Amino acid sequence: MSQIIKTLASGPIPPTIPTNFQTQNGTAVPALNILIIDGFDSNENNDNGIITKGGVVGTGTANEVDVILTNRQTAVLTTNNATPTTLLNFPLSATPGVYYISGDIVAFDVTDTAGAAYSFFSGMRSTGIAATEIATELKDIFEEAAMATADFTVAAAGNNVIVTAIGIAGKQINWNCLITYRFVS
Numbered sequence: 001m002s003q004i005i006k007t008l009a010s011g012p013i014p015p016t017i018p019t020n021f022q023t024q025n026g027t028a029v030p031a032l033n034i035l036i037i038d039g040f041d042s043n044e045n046n047d048n049g050i051i052t053k054g055g056v057v058g059t060g061t062a063n064e065v066d067v068i069l070t071n072r073q074t075a076v077l078t079t080n081n082a083t084p085t086t087l088l089n090f091p092l093s094a095t096p097g098v099y100y101i102s103g104d105i106v107a108f109d110v111t112d113t114a115g116a117a118y119s120f121f122s123g124m125r126s127t128g129i130a131a132t133e134i135a136t137e138l139k140d141i142f143e144e145a146a147m148a149t150a151d152f153t154v155a156a157a158g159n160n161v162i163v164t165a166i167g168i169a170g171k172q173i174n175w176n177c178l179i180t181y182r183f184v185s
Helices: none
Strands: 021-023 026-028 036-041 050-054 064-069 072-079 085-091 097-109 114-126 131-133 138-143 151-157 160-166 173-184
Touching: 021 050, 026 050, 036 072, 072 085, 072 160, 085 173, 097 151, 097 160, 114 151, 131 151, 160 173
Parallel strands: 036 064
Antiparallel strands: 021 026, 050 064, 072 173, 085 160, 097 114, 097 173, 114 131, 114 138, 151 160
């Protein structure tokens, strides 16, 4: 068997390996050629809806980069009755301003193998201490017959946005909610 040997002087130049990765919030430096990249979601306010954080300043770990979807919050809940139950509690900023909130809720009736999907829009104004719903939320409702009496509400309580799920007596329903928001002060 023969081998071809090329020296650096006559052969291809090896690629440059990055020694650091700059993010919007810190710089990550690989440790032993290992760079950890994680993805998260957060209710942190960022106009772009996404931010990267890295290094000790950004993530607390020198060789880590986090890619974070911002301006969002998720929650899950299981109901077994028709009692209104908090599905999601979103605390608003201490800075006075207005929020435009959009959300999606999916619900699965385990008892009847039935489903529902909802979307909504709402506006909230906050004084920084107390929130006021600007108008009743607008809803799109997609339900199978077995889910016709299930519902949800969006309201302000204190300085929070509260999404409440209303299940059905005697039915196990699994709920999943995602909200995103825009904020201006």
